[in-house]
Amino acid sequence: MPASLSGEAVTQLDRSLIAELPPFQGLEPAALDHVLGEARSLRVAKDAAIFEQEEEAKNFFLLLDGHVRVVKTTPDGQQVIVRYISCGELLGIAQALGLKAYPASAIAAVDCVVLAWPGRLWSDFSTRYPSFGADTYRTVGARLQEAHTRVVEMSTEQVEQRVAHGLLRLANQTGKKTQEGVLIDFPISRQDIAEMTGTTLHTVSRLLSAWEADGLVRSGRQKVTVVEPHRLFLLAGGRARKG
Amino acid sequence: MPASLSGEAVTQLDRSLIAELPPFQGLEPAALDHVLGEARSLRVAKDAAIFEQEEEAKNFFLLLDGHVRVVKTTPDGQQVIVRYISCGELLGIAQALGLKAYPASAIAAVDCVVLAWPGRLWSDFSTRYPSFGADTYRTVGARLQEAHTRVVEMSTEQVEQRVAHGLLRLANQTGKKTQEGVLIDFPISRQDIAEMTGTTLHTVSRLLSAWEADGLVRSGRQKVTVVEPHRLFLLAGGRARKG
DNA sequence: CGACCGTTTGAATAGGGTCAACAACTGTGG
DNA sequence: CCACAGTTGTTGACCCTATTCAAACGGTCG
Structure with missing residues (x-):
């Protein structure tokens, strides 16, 4: 049961929520307001899915509070935990990888709060706020490194x-x-x-x-x-x- | 023995060499000339290294001809082949991942021809030729996917x-x-x-x-x-x- | 031709997966 | 408050897959 659609808008989103986070660091107050203005805030119960593998990637997310595990499921039902996401990290950034569907599911390990943006804003944000684009490039790079490290560990x-x-x-x-x-x-x-x-x-x-x-x-x-x-x-x- | 420094400039670099390759597709003739003008062409003998793990990432490369294997070596000397690179692919793109050193070695599986650009041109190319930036973003995304697939395979x-x-x-x-x-x-x-x-x-x-x-x-x-x-x-x- | 490298194959071993049963804890409803 | 069901964790016994160890073979190249 994906929770993506069951979120309730929080009345106030304060700039300070995201101002210090790597993806948004150094953005003008006006820019932060713009970014927040496009966001929906969702509460996700423990064990609920933020998004599910294979599902069309309609949104990308930022984890404001809680912990999320990212899980890949094989055709025969075995699960592999790809990574854990901590507060302040982006997740579900399928757009950044040129994907139309999420490559994995994201499950709340505890009750969580996330911000969600429509996927079409990805390219908008990246071009309008270069530091956002640069940071997410680094993020993807770091995750690639991490994945390779993991392959080496599993091999040796x-x-x-x-x-x-x-x-x-x-x-x-x-x-x-x-x-x-x-x-x-x-x-x-x-x-x-x-x-x-x-x-x-x-x-x-x-x-x-x-x-x-x-x-x-x-x-x-x-x-x-x-x-x-x-x-x-x-x-x-x-x-x-x-x- | 890294071969990076032993390359000889080829007299003529023709636009047609790279015009049809994904990273450069759709670039103006003038842009292609600019890109080629900055490139050095290197011949790499079978079993020689194009670059070596841990080495400072001075250049990024395009494989024009041959096959290259990308290898990670653990501290105790075990090797893991991360991937094989085919003609037309970029390699050694440490800059794109925000790295100062190559995370793996690249070894020529057969005699190869590569183009090399100084690393500082990475950001130049990316901003000046948006299609180049977009394509490499896709490349990194695809490699991340691939690495995750590999983790799942190794696990299950x-x-x-x-x-x-x-x-x-x-x-x-x-x-x-x-x-x-x-x-x-x-x-x-x-x-x-x-x-x-x-x-x-x-x-x-x-x-x-x-x-x-x-x-x-x-x-x-x-x-x-x-x-x-x-x-x-x-x-x-x-x-x-x-x- | 001889040395070397890559390959093949057998035998022995062990790491860890599978099967099975049980114990401990959490939470639920009567 | 207790009984019961459903998780989650523990532990033993067994066995199989794949690694380790060892030896030999056949191309290839200098």
């Missing part, structure tokens, strides 16, 4: 190292310091971690259990805290075998 | 399916129809295929032997011909197990 690393890398990445991206260590800031299941790293929930469970016994992490239901990032990092860097 | 498919997919992709990209079937148009070893698909040369060798016995492919030293693309495709689509 053992499962244990991949899971360690995956956790560290999440901890860096969205980690929240607590007494015990770095807490991953949204509900994440063993299944989710498996879908990020190309393994099964069973293997992830076993690894986390072992690591917990070793004092590297603490974990509970849909919750993971990295207690000793440094030692986990060493584990992630351990030599692979094949090649 | 068995080795046999990945190798089948890899071969089919090569056959489509650079295949040359012959009496026997579709020949992959440059020397490619079992090791290369292994580095594309995240497996070992042994496994690739066994698969090719089995497929050959089955009449799906014909292969020899650094040579592969896909005899029955359709049946290979069925194999590639076969159900995966895990998940």
Whole structure:
């Protein structure tokens, strides 16, 4: 059930909401007002879709609050988590890639707030506000890099190292310091971690259990805290075998 | 040994060399002359590097003739083939991704001819010739898609399916129809295929032997011909197990 | 012709996926 | 407040795929 159409307009959209975000940084107040004027604000409930794979790409989005996971589903129903999106990031930018349909689904990992713009405004924004175009170019470039890194990891690393890398990445991206260590800031299941790293929930469970016994992490239901990032990092860097 | 600096200027660069290529399509003759005027033409011997991973990104390139493989090397020396580049494609476009160094090495799979431009011209070309900017945006987008597809494959498919997919992709990209079937148009070893698909040369060798016995492919030293693309495709689509 | 590179093939091993059963927790409704 | 259903997580046993190790073969090239 895509939530795209069920959004309610928020009464006031303040410039300060987006003024400091990379895509809009340095824009004139008038420009910010123009951008906001075209936006609709949507609330998306946990586990609801912001957009769905294969769906016509009518809008692009900015995540104002919450966490979103981007998921690709294979024809036979297996899911792969492509990435997690944090506050302030753009998502659903199919237009930037010259696509007519979204290549993946975006699911709210927690209750979220997003801004939505009609896709046709993409080229408008890019040409009218060069810094917007430049920033999104960088974003796409960074995501390409990230995807290649992931291909290399999947090709050369053992499962244990991949899971360690995956956790560290999440901890860096969205980690929240607590007494015990770095807490991953949204509900994440063993299944989710498996879908990020190309393994099964069973293997992830076993690894986390072992690591917990070793004092590297603490974990509970849909919750993971990295207690000793440094030692986990060493584990992630351990030599692979094949090649 | 990077070949970047060993190139010799070709006496004449004709507009027709690049006029029909996507990045430059639709440019005025004067613009084409400008673009060519800034280019250096280089010959790169088989197995030589056009540029090397980590090296400062001084230039970007267009492959005029030959085939190039783009390779990432891990800190412990394992190699992963990111993609193959065919004639008419841009490569080494670190500038477009906002990078100061090349993220991978580019190795000539056969003797090649490339054009090279200084990196600083990237933004110049992009702004002065909008169709150039738009095309490269599409290129980067397509490569991102491709990388994500690869991540999904590596996460969900068995080795046999990945190798089948890899071969089919090569056959489509650079295949040359012959009496026997579709020949992959440059020397490619079992090791290369292994580095594309995240497996070992042994496994690739066994698969090719089995497929050959089955009449799906014909292969020899650094040579592969896909005899029955359709049946290979069925194999590639076969159900995966895990998940 | 001899050295080397790419390839083939066999045998042994192990990483991790599959199958199965259960335990712990959350939330719901009576 | 408790019973029950539905998730999510744990753990053991088994087995299979693909890697590892080892050896040998056949073109190719200097």
